[in-house]
Amino acid sequence: MSTSIDKDILSGIEAHLESAYPNEACGFLLGTQVQKKRDITHLIKVDNQSSENQRRRFVIDPLDYLKAERFATKEGLTLLGIYHSHPDHPAIPSVHDLEFAQPFFSYFIHTISEGKMTDTRSYRLLDGKFIEEKFTSNQYPLPSHNSQLTPHD
Amino acid sequence: MITIFIPTPLRRFAAEQAKVSVNAKNVAEAIKSLTSIHPSLTPYIYDEGELIRKHVRIYLGEDDIREKEGINTLLKEGDELSIIPAIAGGTH
Numbered sequence: 608m609s610t611s612i613d614k615d616i617l618s619g620i621e622a623h624l625e626s627a628y629p630n631e632a633c634g635f636l637l638g639t640q641v642q643k644k645r646d647i648t649h650l651i652k653v654d655n656q657s658s659e660n661q662r663r664r665f666v667i668d669p670l671d672y673l674k675a676e677r678f679a680t681k682e683g684l685t686l687l688g689i690y691h692s693h694p695d696h697p698a699i700p701s702v703h704d705l706e707f708a709q710p711f712f713s714y715f716i717h718t719i720s721e722g723k724m725t726d727t728r729s730y731r732l733l734d735g736k737f738i739e740e741k742f743t744s745n746q747y748p749l750p751s752h753n754s755q756l757t758p759h760d
Numbered sequence: 761m762i763t764i765f766i767p768t769p770l771r772r773f774a775a776e777q778a779k780v781s782v783n784a785k786n787v788a789e790a791i792k793s794l795t796s797i798h799p800s801l802t803p804y805i806y807d808e809g810e811l812i813r814k815h816v817r818i819y820l821g822e823d824d825i826r827e828k829e830g831i832n833t834l835l836k837e838g839d840e841l842s843i844i845p846a847i848a849g850g851t852h
Contacts, residue, residue, distance in 0.1 A: 631850055664850035669817045672844050676767060686768040689847060696851040704849035707815055709769035
């Protein structure tokens with residue numbers, strides 16, 4: 608499996624998550640998957656609907672989920688994953704992230720430190736556990752210190 | 761027929777289909793029919809007590825069935841149900 612994310616999508620995520628800081632923010636990732644090659648080319652920003660502390664929790668409205676699926680169908684895309692921020696915390700899945708994790712999806716988690724995105728990592732659910740997945744981007748320099756990221760030429 | 765929308769993460773358990781048609785009088789029958797056709801979906805929809813899982817939402821059109829009659833919500837020809845995974849998380 609290889610996963611790539613367009614530079615404009617990463618920039619869009621960065622702007623969204625930084626603007627929401629210190630709260631968590633979230634959205635959908637869409638694109639195409641052909642056999643084992645996954646390309647993320649679109650994002651859909653959604654409101655964090657958590658009624659708990661939004662600095663530590665995010666919830667996506669089921670109707671927003673349905674709209675994202677319908678948009679994907681209409682545009683000939685596939686809903687490939689979810690992105691969300693961890694304000695002032697590592698880009699590592701929490702027990703809460705795991706509790707709600709779905710198979711198939713890429714879960715992009717972004718550290719926002721003092722208002723700036725400093726790390727980006729992606730995970731997939733495998734046998735009930737999160738496994739970090741490598742991904743590439745055509746963005747250079749990458750907005751992350753994640754050594755597993757490899758920019759395209 | 762009732763159409764049931766399958767969310768992307770669960771399509772691998774439904775022969776990669778986005779929609780499945782079933783005959784059913786209410787939501788409970790529709791979901792049972794769905795899992796009879798695609799048994800691999802069962803653990804993603806029902807919990808050990810054979811209740812709809814806590815983190816699965818079922819919508820009739822734009823309405824959460826929990827705000828109607830739950831799984832006893834009556835269906836009519838042409839209705840569309842959607843299975844929606846709850847999407848949430850956060851830091852510690």
